[in-house]
Amino acid sequence: MSWKERVARFLQGRYGVDQFSKFLVGAAMVCILLSGLLRNRFFHLLGWVCLAYIYVRMLSRNFERRYAENQAYLRVQGKVLDFFRRQKSVGTAADREHKIYKCPACGQKTRVPRGRGKIEIDCPRCHHKFIKRT
Ligand SMILES: [Zn+2]
Structure with a gap:
């Protein structure tokens, strides 16, 4: 063998x-x-x-x-x-569950979940509040 x-x-x-x-x-x-x-x-x-x-x-x-x-x-x-x-x-086009919004007051980017309708977003940096449709 x-x-x-x-x-x-x-x-x-x-x-x-x-x-x-x-x-x-x-x-x-x-x-x-x-x-x-x-x-x-x-x-x-x-x-x-x-x-x-x-x-x-x-x-x-x-x-x-x-x-x-x-x-x-x-x-x-x-x-x-x-x-x-x-x-x-996260934060790219491949992330379909979230949307990125820029705070109109300070420019800080915030990630929010999609499909919630109109929501009030509280900026994590300056706490400026703004309304967006998700
Ligand atoms: Zn801000």
Whole structure:
């Protein structure tokens, strides 16, 4: 049996690599890098724990458990990405839930929710009140 066949046989029925494993690879590298920069043993240990966990998951035969872990990871990742996307879209055309108004007295920009009809806006800086349709 060749070396490649041996590896293939060994990996048969194993879980392998998924998105969560790829994230862990990155996390492990960051931890080990940080441990070098900060001379911190905790990050060093954490990096190796990540690496060990990657191997355990890769060689695992418990597909259900690994799949559930990956789904949980993807949910968290989705939320984090969503958060950053929302931060970025604040005050831009992509932000459809808010409208930006400029205070006529001091020029301060205020963000108000859309679709509330006519509302009185209280300027956060100078407390000048003005009426706008949202
Ligand atoms: Zn103002």
